[in-house]
Amino acid sequence: MATARMDLDWRPIKPITICMIGAGGFIGSHLCEKLMSETPHKVLALDVYNDKIKHLLEPDSLPWAGRIQFHRLNIKHDSRLEGLIKMADLTINLAAICTPADYNTRPLDTIYSNFIDALPVVKYCSENNKRLIHFSTCEVYGKTIQSFLPKDSPLRQDPAYYVLKEVTSPCIFGSIEKQRWSYACAKQLIERLIYAEGAENGLDFTIVRPFNWIGPRMDFIPGIDGPSEGVPRVLACFSNNLLRREPLKLVDGGQSQRTFVYIKDAIEAVVLMIENPDRANGHIFNVGNPNNEVTVRQLAEMMTKVYTKVSGEPALESPTIDVSSKEFYGEGYDDSDKRIPDMTIINKQLGWNPKTSLWDLLESTLTYQHRTYAEAIKKAIVKPTAS
Numbered sequence: 001m002a003t004a005r006m007d008l009d010w011r012p013i014k015p016i017t018i019c020m021i022g023a024g025g026f027i028g029s030h031l032c033e034k035l036m037s038e039t040p041h042k043v044l045a046l047d048v049y050n051d052k053i054k055h056l057l058e059p060d061s062l063p064w065a066g067r068i069q070f071h072r073l074n075i076k077h078d079s080r081l082e083g084l085i086k087m088a089d090l091t092i093n094l095a096a097i098c099t100p101a102d103y104n105t106r107p108l109d110t111i112y113s114n115f116i117d118a119l120p121v122v123k124y125c126s127e128n129n130k131r132l133i134h135f136s137t138c139e140v141y142g143k144t145i146q147s148f149l150p151k152d153s154p155l156r157q158d159p160a161y162y163v164l165k166e167v168t169s170p171c172i173f174g175s176i177e178k179q180r181w182s183y184a185c186a187k188q189l190i191e192r193l194i195y196a197e198g199a200e201n202g203l204d205f206t207i208v209r210p211f212n213w214i215g216p217r218m219d220f221i222p223g224i225d226g227p228s229e230g231v232p233r234v235l236a237c238f239s240n241n242l243l244r245r246e247p248l249k250l251v252d253g254g255q256s257q258r259t260f261v262y263i264k265d266a267i268e269a270v271v272l273m274i275e276n277p278d279r280a281n282g283h284i285f286n287v288g289n290p291n292n293e294v295t296v297r298q299l300a301e302m303m304t305k306v307y308t309k310v311s312g313e314p315a316l317e318s319p320t321i322d323v324s325s326k327e328f329y330g331e332g333y334d335d336s337d338k339r340i341p342d343m344t345i346i347n348k349q350l351g352w353n354p355k356t357s358l359w360d361l362l363e364s365t366l367t368y369q370h371r372t373y374a375e376a377i378k379k380a381i382v383k384p385t386a387s
């Protein structure tokens with residue numbers, strides 16, 4: 001008989017049922033995979049799409065068959081939602097519009113998706129005394145204090161002005177005309193609502209603030225498994241450029257800084273939250289890798305080198321090209337300057353630390369991108385679709 005899984009306090013972990021909303025997306029697909037292969041928990045997987053989790057749903061002979069059940073539904077208008085939340089011990093809400101190209105061009109959809117559509121989920125959890133893990137974002141921090149200091153100020157070197165801390169850092173957004181912040185603002189308000197439900201009505205909640213989780217199955221490759229005019233997040237944009245042998249587009253010079261964490265490291269943090277409710281409830285957690293910081297330009301350079309290695313194709317003579325944010329994203333775009341997560345809380349509560357270096361995570365991810373898309377791209381280039 002298999003030995004019982006133990007939590008961080010050496011108590012046996014009881015199998016639970018999880019209602020996972022947005023289970024068919026990038027993070028959801030990796031979380032489902034981990035829960036099926038390494039835990040005894042059951043998942044009610046809710047989404048409008050299931051392409052990214054199809055390999056977990058069929059055939060019936062899979063070792064976890066019966067532990068995962070897909071429900072195709074849109075949480076905007078589906079009366080089954082409350083029943084599914086009631087059937088589960090824990091709800092994880094991942095559903096959202098979360099690609100920056102949408103924030104300034106579809107601000108209403110962005111606000112509805114990230115705030116209004118999440119409201120009933122919070123309400124049903126609170127009313128039925130169900131635990132909630134809600135996915136927010138590092139974008140709630142907005143810009144750093146550092147970005148407002150004079151360029152020659154010695155204070156710019158002081159981490160107090162740029163490291164982002166869950167409990168003490170402020171949330172600094174641009175003006176209302178900068179519609180980029182519609183997403184961050186909607187996420188901030190739903191965080192405040194969840195926090196208030198905890199304080200006033202005793203909701204057991206955990207809020208996750210992911211810092212640029214990347215890896216296989218993130219977003220889509222335009223014209224292959226997504227709209228040809230679509231603009232996904234940077235990993236998929238740059239992958240698409242590399243696969244098509246086009247220069248990588250650097251928005252406003254590629255000077256913004258990001259810390260990237262491997263999806264598989266980040267998923268381990270989420271499993272710790274799921275299985276250690278006493279340590280996770282009532283907390284907001286940054287989940288990122290402070291050691292993997294690069295400018296977007298450096299990311300482009302590194303991805304170019306890694307892709308050359310995994311594909312065997314030489315790099316272009318001019319591998320990058322500058323493009324203005326107005327040209328690339330349209331009116332109302334703005335950017336976060338720098339995102340370094342403080343890891344004190346997640347470290348103390350869950351003992352979690354990221355492991356994978358940026359080079360290693362890009363190597364496994366671009367190997368996947370090449371294997372999955374290179375042939376399809378070649379065919380699409382030879383045979384462009386009839387207009």
Ligand SMILES: NC(=O)c1ccc[n+]([C@@H]2O[C@H](COP(=O)([O-])OP(=O)(O)OC[C@H]3O[C@@H](n4cnc5c(N)ncnc54)[C@H](O)[C@@H]3O)[C@@H](O)[C@H]2O)c1
Pocket residue numbers: 021022023024025026027028046047048049073074075076093094095096097098113117135136137138209210211212213214219
């Ligand atoms: N990937 C990251 O690094 C990152 C960073 C910060 C925050 N987040 C947050 O994590 C969550 C998941 O992100 P992801 O990267 O997996 O995004 P994703 O777009 O791949 O996944 C979201 C999923 O939610 C589903 N969905 C959206 N609206 C829905 C609705 N009304 N009804 C049913 N399903 C719906 C989508 O179909 C999609 O499959 C989001 O809330 C996002 O804001 C992600």
Ligand SMILES: O=C(O)[C@H]1O[C@H](OP(=O)(O)OP(=O)(O)OC[C@H]2O[C@@H](n3ccc(=O)[nH]c3=O)[C@H](O)[C@@H]2O)[C@H](O)[C@@H](O)[C@@H]1O
Pocket residue numbers: 098099100136137138139210211212213232233234235237238248249250251252254256258296335336
């Ligand atoms: O992943 C996160 O932690 C959060 O941040 C992302 O926001 P951002 O990092 O700005 O999104 P990307 O599209 O990945 O862009 C990163 C940077 O690359 C730049 N970029 C993007 C695409 C491109 O082709 N070229 C380019 O220079 C962008 O301007 C931005 O500075 C998204 O808002 C969310 O998915 C999420 O909440």
